[in-house]
Amino acid sequence: MLMTLWLRMCVLLGKAVLFVVGLGLLGWAVATAWSAWQHRGPVPAQEQIPTDEAAMTRDVIQTAVRIVDSHRENTRYLRDAHAKAHGCLNAEVQVLQDLTPELRQGVFSEAGKTWQATLRLSNGSPYPQFDSLRDARGMALKLLDVPGTQLLKDRQSRGEQDFVMFNHPNFFVSDVAEYRQNVAAQADGKKVMAFFPGWDPRTWQVRHLFIALATLAPAPASPTQTTYFSVSPYKFGSANAKFRVAPDPDSCPVYTLPPQNQALPNFLRSALTQQLSTDRVPACFVLQIQRQDPSQYMPIEDTSIEWRESDAPFETVARIRIPAQDFDTPAQNLQCDNLSFNPWFGLEAHRPIGGINRLRKAVYEAVSDYRHARNAEQ
Template sequence: NAYPQFDNMKDARGMAIKLLGVPGDQLLPSQQGRGEQDFVMFNHANFFVSDVAEYRQNVAAQADGKKVMAFLPGWDPRQWQVRHLFIALATLSEAPPSPLLTTYFSVSPYKFGNLNAKFRVTPEAGTCPAYTPPAQNRDVPNFLRSALYQQLSTDRQPACFALQIQTQDAKRYMPIEDTSVRWKESDAPFQTVAHIQVPAQDFDTPKQNLMCDNLSFSPWHGIEAHRPIGGINRLRKAVYEAVSAYRLERNGVR
């Protein structure tokens, strides 16, 4: 959603990972010497627009106060984006019991060395001690944060994820330029390439919150081996840079 809202409202949920100390030249001239690789995801496997032109039309309509009609531009049924409307409705899902109990997807494709790939981060049972989070009061505005605090800070229980890669098969319909198409796992199964452990920690402190609010994530923070590809990713470069600059300026950082 474009505005802060209670966690019990239907919406997409995101996850971002920033690796530090990554060797190699950064993709962006402004990032040289930082040694970062970001992974930016949200909890739905495909996007509700296909390409940059449709993104522009859809976002402009939503900014004009349109919701469903953003997917029905005009009276000509050939222009209606009914399939994309259903993707958008599926994206606006109920909140999970905890941010640590859902799967997050890259949605758009990236280079994986010489291959093209998408990635996801999914909870990995068996690599962390078994833990069942207590039920949260979903009427509390920030109950997802409370669930995170309960597990990591109060109960001192870590969380484990698997980072998985799905590589493109040129013989299958796995398009680069249409992010509304979900790459079928029957065509290319996900393979685990890394394990992630979120340790028990005291994260909800003024110092940590300030550091978090001044971080910037982007699919373009990284190295050539993991270059974002496709039109939507090129669009995201400009959008993420503009949003980050606006937020940091408002925070008094630049």
């Protein structure tokens, strides 16, 4: 009797599980179809600026400053994102010799030109944490001694061109309005619930939650084995484009990184030290662009949309070489902490475009000024 009842309960439970799974699959299929129907081309090739964007930007700045205040390390004020660096490295960026005329734009105008650069590799979290925890990983690249008029008036003597990237092709928010809501929730300690701002299912950002979960990836074996994306678009001469930096092992000596102790809090820094300082083996990347085709669904104002390679392939414009070097010293680490990277540090030919980039301009400036002013008081 009890056995029969138990078997019937198991059968009912199995059917219930199958029903829930089937319902979930059906919901996923409907959501995918709805998303595909919504996200169709063509799209504008020019920016579309909301009238209330300035007010929303001020709110984001206040939240970002609050994050900096709450996440300082001892007496030093850290970045509001990508606070923990694995290292700042000297690098060389060489433009390809055989670029077609339409790819010879801005810092890529001179075939074969080699730029000296500084490259910062980091975790994405706004406070330092163990490298083994799931996190975004970032690369910020600064080309040095770049001639020409800078985008920002107070940077004319700096001669920089920055490229700021992280390890996922699209962002977990679409625009400034959504970023304001999400970052305020994150600052209040909400994580998953930041994507569910109310009881109305129409406000739920389920697709963006999955993007965020995919972005918070397990740590790579080394920062030199990761691909980094600009996520947001930029001008590329008269075109619009996104950037990508991908490992290029064929351009460097063959190297196998010895296994690292991933229980250590800073094992990604250790991996860089092992390769560049101990084994004296350089690391290589390619710098690529993906040009917008406005006849396809490749929007400027929505950074949650990945531009499909089937619509526009990536094209290599330069190679990056990180030579063997000693970089992990107290003086260099302090200098690394004081460096500022900003996609608006650069030339008109590579002007950042879209709402998230316009937001970056205001927030980066405000937070950087606040952080450096507070650190100067220490």
